[in-house]
Amino acid sequence: MSALQSSGNFASTANGVYCAYCGSTPAASVDIRGHRGFIFFMQFLKSPGPFCRDCGLATYRRMTVESMWIGWWGFLSAVINPVTMLINIPARSRITELPPPIPGGPRIPMEPGKPLYERIEFLLPIALIIVGPFILVALASLN
Template sequence: MSETSCRVCHRAPAAKVSFHGHEGLLVLMRFRRIDGPFCKQCGLAAYRDISAHTLLRGWWGMLSMIITPGVLVLNTVRRARVALLPDSERPANDRTLDPGKPLLDRSAAYGLLVPALLIIYIAFSSAHS
């Protein structure tokens, strides 16, 4: 029986998972997808990179205010599939992706201010009208 290996570094075990990204533009929107399988380390790196991009650029459209939270929740659920993997059997090689800082420790987390400030603005405007 053959075990699935990571598409980036070729280590095993790996989980077949896809992470999605969303970029809201004023009128249009763009979607991205990174397909696995990923080992634990490469999967966390892929999740953090595409989710950080979505946090910063996902909010800038009318429908994007609804789509972006859905994409972020979907990625977080899928992240669990790679986070629960045991450590790889082989030592890391130079192709293994570095997960870097956790998502909320990155500057991209400031992207969460966009919907928060919008909600505060709407609440303040409706209370004073």
């Protein structure tokens, strides 16, 4: 048994894929998508991988929060935005299955930050989407 195997912790092993952002390994070759909808045009955003676990999670969370705010405002975006978020789920699970990036990469991996469900900037748009129609109905019934 080598010294590495006997060390007892969950040592990450290089998988031959390197993060496009910090250069760390292991990484997964996935892309993370976002969506911006405006009245007359849309933007399909893509952050190409590979991502290490930390850069991937940071990018996934950043793009999902952004899509939550500015992904809804086009005619087709109400459909496309949730589809974009669904497409991200397999990419996200491949990233979270990765062990932590091996220290000593060329650059420091991004800080993943808090999970989405602990972020007010993610929860607030969800609350508005759920509560918003009731407020509109209530306002309309005031006439």
